[in-house]
Amino acid sequence: MSHLDDLPPTPGKYKTDKVPPYWMILHHHRYLRLSKLTLWASLFLALFLFYLILSPPPSPSRRNLNDSSSVSAAKYGGSHWEKQVRKSARPRSPGGLTVLVTGASGFVGTHVSIALRRRGDGVLGLDNFNRYYDPKLKRARQGLLERSGVFVVEGDINDAVLLRKLFDVVLFTHVMHLAAQAGVRYAMQNPGSYVNSNIAGFVNLLEVSKSANPQPAIVWASSSSVYGLNSKVPFSEKDRTDQPASLYAATKKAGEGIAHTYNHIYGLSLTGLRFFTVYGPWGRPDMAYFFFTKDILKGKTITVFESPDKGSVARDFTYIDDIVKGCLGALDTAEKSTGSGGKKKGSAMFRIYNLGNTSPVPVTKLVTILEKLLKTKAKKKIMPLPRNGDVEFTHANITLAQAELGYKPTVDLETGLKKFVKWYMGFYTKKKSSW
Numbered sequence: 001m002s003h004l005d006d007l008p009p010t011p012g013k014y015k016t017d018k019v020p021p022y023w024m025i026l027h028h029h030r031y032l033r034l035s036k037l038t039l040w041a042s043l044f045l046a047l048f049l050f051y052l053i054l055s056p057p058p059s060p061s062r063r064n065l066n067d068s069s070s071v072s073a074a075k076y077g078g079s080h081w082e083k084q085v086r087k088s089a090r091p092r093s094p095g096g097l098t099v100l101v102t103g104a105s106g107f108v109g110t111h112v113s114i115a116l117r118r119r120g121d122g123v124l125g126l127d128n129f130n131r132y133y134d135p136k137l138k139r140a141r142q143g144l145l146e147r148s149g150v151f152v153v154e155g156d157i158n159d160a161v162l163l164r165k166l167f168d169v170v171l172f173t174h175v176m177h178l179a180a181q182a183g184v185r186y187a188m189q190n191p192g193s194y195v196n197s198n199i200a201g202f203v204n205l206l207e208v209s210k211s212a213n214p215q216p217a218i219v220w221a222s223s224s225s226v227y228g229l230n231s232k233v234p235f236s237e238k239d240r241t242d243q244p245a246s247l248y249a250a251t252k253k254a255g256e257g258i259a260h261t262y263n264h265i266y267g268l269s270l271t272g273l274r275f276f277t278v279y280g281p282w283g284r285p286d287m288a289y290f291f292f293t294k295d296i297l298k299g300k301t302i303t304v305f306e307s308p309d310k311g312s313v314a315r316d317f318t319y320i321d322d323i324v325k326g327c328l329g330a331l332d333t334a335e336k337s338t339g340s341g342g343k344k345k346g347s348a349m350f351r352i353y354n355l356g357n358t359s360p361v362p363v364t365k366l367v368t369i370l371e372k373l374l375k376t377k378a379k380k381k382i383m384p385l386p387r388n389g390d391v392e393f394t395h396a397n398i399t400l401a402q403a404e405l406g407y408k409p410t411v412d413l414e415t416g417l418k419k420f421v422k423w424y425m426g427f428y429t430k431k432k433s434s435w
């Protein structure tokens with residue numbers, strides 16, 4: 001018998017003398033109201049539990065709420081989208097590569113993607129357009145890529161569903177992995193973003209790549225920062241890299257170890273490139289040559305750091321076109337991965353190369369060149385180098401890359417900065433420089 005059977009029948013069917021006392025009716029009404037409430041609450045609870053069970057777990061990028069570089073929701077799917085993906089990834093020349101470029105709307109990613117496309121390779125870009133620096137610049141680079149025939153999928157390397165979808169739609173022969181949280185000093189403000197992109201995101205990409213059939217060969221960006229406090233110059237690939245000076249450097253070093261593991265266990269062909277301070281047109285606004293230019297033009301004081309012995313801080317500045325040649329050389333010489341569908345079938349190639357200019361220039365000299373190109377005297381404040389991750393100097397030994405990738409940098413700092421300033425004036429001030 002259910003509690004509903006206890007309810008009084010329709011009042012009209014009762015004779016007056018048989019009407020139950022008032023307290024009993026009141027009690028029954030209350031009981032009825034309570035039962036209805038219980039029913040609605042149970043229904044609501046059931047629906048809520050049903051929703052919880054069906055909704056997917058939040059992606060790591062969404063969980064990273066402290067990330068000011070917050071990721072826009074991935075936009076993908078549908079037949080039109082797949083058509084764009086296939087078209088962009090299709091090589092135009094016989095024997096051309098089919099390359100997934102992560103971080104394609106970044107500085108290096110844009111240049112590498114365009115260079116690959118120009119020589120007839122198929123290129124698909126992937127970028128999350130985060131706000132680490134002005135996303136308008138990334139969108140402008142995306143426009144440039146689209147005009148060159150490169151479609152950029154908006155999404156995160158942590159999104160395994162998206163990555164698997166891309167590998168389902170396209171049989172990538174190569175991945176050029178450039179997506180990362182760059183910058184040394186920002187790591188003190190937002191450490192999570194480095195772990196999210198440079199470690200978790202990299203592992204996710206390797207996981208999906210190792211399960212792909214065929215497995216792609218992967219070339220990825222490490223960094224000269226892995227040399228950290230190493231004082232032996234020039235920095236050689238054989239030198240110690242166990243003294244990182246920043247969390248950025250530590251995540252890049254971790255990436256090299258992680259890559260080795262995937263090479264060892266799954267037979268993925270992996271090539272790490274340690275870039276040395278890359279500069280040039282469409283560059284990164286968080287880098288000194290870029291914000292010095294901006295501040296000198298605005299008449300703002302620039303801070304130039306010196307080493308504790310009052311010496312100048314020096315960098316092995318490397319022009320973007322030279323880096324692009326090194327990336328293409330690494331892709332072209334990468335042997336195939338040996339595994340398939342997550343199983344290793346033999347040993348695969350694992351390489352690490354320095355890509356630098358092998359001629360360090362003091363930052364004071366960089367300022368002098370900019371003053372000359374901008375025809376403006378800089379207001380300078382000289383400060384001791386703070387201990388926030390920057391090292392005093394970098395200097396690449398490039399013998400290995402020369403021998404094995406045919407890498408040969410040709411652009412000196414003054415020539416490269418001339419090209420950068422020309423681009424900067426055109427892009428930001430719409431004034432053409434006199435160069």
Ligand SMILES: NC(=O)c1ccc[n+]([C@@H]2O[C@H](COP(=O)([O-])OP(=O)(O)OC[C@H]3O[C@@H](n4cnc5c(N)ncnc54)[C@H](O)[C@@H]3O)[C@@H](O)[C@H]2O)c1
Pocket residue numbers: 102103104105106107108109126127128129130138155156157158177178179180181182183196197201221222223224274275276277278279284
């Ligand atoms: N520029 C240099 O001097 C230099 C030096 C050493 C190493 N590197 C490395 O080279 C690579 C490219 O550097 P860059 O200068 O072009 O930097 P960049 O910031 O301009 O490019 C990186 C791109 O990756 C994207 N990205 C970041 N996290 C992502 C994620 N989780 N999912 C998808 N996209 C993501 C960003 O939106 C950005 O467009 C990076 O790995 C960087 O660490 C650069």
